[in-house]
Amino acid sequence: MEYVYSAMLLHKAGQKIGEANVKKVLEAAGVKADEARIKALVATLEGVNIDEAIEKAAVPVAAAPVASAQTAGEGAKKEDTKKKVEEEKKSEEQAAAGLGSLFG
Numbered sequence: 001m002e003y004v005y006s007a008m009l010l011h012k013a014g015q016k017i018g019e020a021n022v023k024k025v026l027e028a029a030g031v032k033a034d035e036a037r038i039k040a041l042v043a044t045l046e047g048v049n050i051d052e053a054i055e056k057a058a059v060p061v062a063a064a065p066v067a068s069a070q071t072a073g074e075g076a077k078k079e080d081t082k083k084k085v086e087e088e089k090k091s092e093e094q095a096a097a098g099l100g101s102l103f104g
Contacts, residue, residue: 002031003041011050018042 006025010017019038026033 002026002029003037007041007045008050017045 003022003026006022006029007017009025010021015021019035019042022038022041023033023035026038
């Protein structure tokens with residue numbers, strides 16, 4: 001994971017994501033750099049539009065809380081409606097019981 005973070009840091013800083021730069025970032029963070037992993041990372045990111053990849057990855061994350069909030073809101077509405085129906089039913093039962101006492 002730290003390898004990906006180093007690439008993202010370099011990208012954000014406007015630096016070239018190359019083997020030497022990734023290695024410097026990792027070593028500065030106190031990580032023992034694995035040359036094979038660095039080469040694989042740099043090769044994988046070659047030709048990738050990182051800004052576009054980040055944007056695509058961020059969309060589902062941002063949409064998830066909205067969907068959850070909507071679902072929670074709908075659930076709350078259903079519960080409120082259910083409570084109102086139950087309260088009305090209890091009220092009608094109490095009224096009927098009160099009428100029964102009049103005719104004793």
